[in-house]
Amino acid sequence: MIPFNTIHTADCLDFMPQLPAASVHLIVADPPYFRVQLQQAWDNQWPDETEYLDWSLRWLREAMRLLVPGGLLYVFGQVGKREHVWLHLQSRACAEFAFHDLIIWDRAVGYNERRDSFTPAYEMILALRKDGAPPRFDKDAVREPYEAKTQALYLRDKRYKDPQARRAHLEKGKYATNVWRIASLKGASKEKLGHPTQKPLELIERLLLSSSRAGDLVFDPFCGSGTTLFAAQKYGRAYIGVEINAEFATLARRRLETYSNVLRCSK
Numbered sequence: 001m002i003p004f005n006t007i008h009t010a011d012c013l014d015f016m017p018q019l020p021a022a023s024v025h026l027i028v029a030d031p032p033y034f035r036v037q038l039q040q041a042w043d044n045q046w047p048d049e050t051e052y053l054d055w056s057l058r059w060l061r062e063a064m065r066l067l068v069p070g071g072l073l074y075v076f077g078q079v080g081k082r083e084h085v086w087l088h089l090q091s092r093a094c095a096e097f098a099f100h101d102l103i104i105w106d107r108a109v110g111y112n113e114r115r116d117s118f119t120p121a122y123e124m125i126l127a128l129r130k131d132g133a134p135p136r137f138d139k140d141a142v143r144e145p146y147e148a149k150t151q152a153l154y155l156r157d158k159r160y161k162d163p164q165a166r167r168a169h170l171e172k173g174k175y176a177t178n179v180w181r182i183a184s185l186k187g188a189s190k191e192k193l194g195h196p197t198q199k200p201l202e203l204i205e206r207l208l209l210s211s212s213r214a215g216d217l218v219f220d221p222f223c224g225s226g227t228t229l230f231a232a233q234k235y236g237r238a239y240i241g242v243e244i245n246a247e248f249a250t251l252a253r254r255r256l257e258t259y260s261n262v263l264r265c266s267k
């Protein structure tokens, strides 16, 4: 049995068969995009789209095997000049597995200059569901605050008979939509650790808090700098991460160790 709270330097396709079926509550996967990061060997491993798509389906099948019934698998897809490959991937994944949601992540700043079309500024996050139980999803865990202006307006509205109940409702905040505006990490960002495609913690936290509970096991097959695992540790979930590149795996391990040390010191 693979111990919890560990990060493994391995190819996720070799690693995943070691985990038992229906043992993971949530998977956050941010896989290679296919020839978007042109300087990174890990994004240029496939001779053509067909091989990339076949490989994608292989790891997706293995990942879905690991999920408990009702568990969710989030898959990032990249904006950029090859996004049609991502559309094919979504289509093939949804033909085989239960579609749950499609989140639009508005990165706030455009990704790349294109001279012949609008500048791409969003990524999609596809959510697939393991059937057999109600989805492990808690909409209340990720409510967003109402703006003060909106709160004041609702409280003045005479149609609401019970102002106390109305205030309590407003204080809970509103349900989050599936369009998220969260700035992508810039080179100078304090959060940035040296991985070229590190995801903002705020974004991953939203996936984690809505789709897992304390004590759950969270798995990331392409953990990079360890953002998913960091969020899991922060919120009392167990984690297992895999990263093929030894330097990135070391980066992720250090990130998590530093956080545990901070927690120990603050106790």
Ligand SMILES: C[S@@+](CC[C@H](N)C(=O)[O-])C[C@H]1O[C@@H](n2cnc3c(N)ncnc32)[C@H](O)[C@@H]1O
Residues within 6 Å of the ligand: 010, 011, 012, 013, 030, 031, 032, 042, 195, 197, 198, 199, 200, 221, 222, 223, 224, 225, 226, 227, 228, 242, 243, 244, 245, 248
């Ligand atoms: C898009 S990045 C993930 C970034 C991560 N979400 C973060 O916040 O830092 C994809 C990662 O997958 C790794 N990778 C590529 N092929 C892999 C494979 N077959 N098994 C495991 N990791 C792989 C790459 O080295 C890269 O670090």
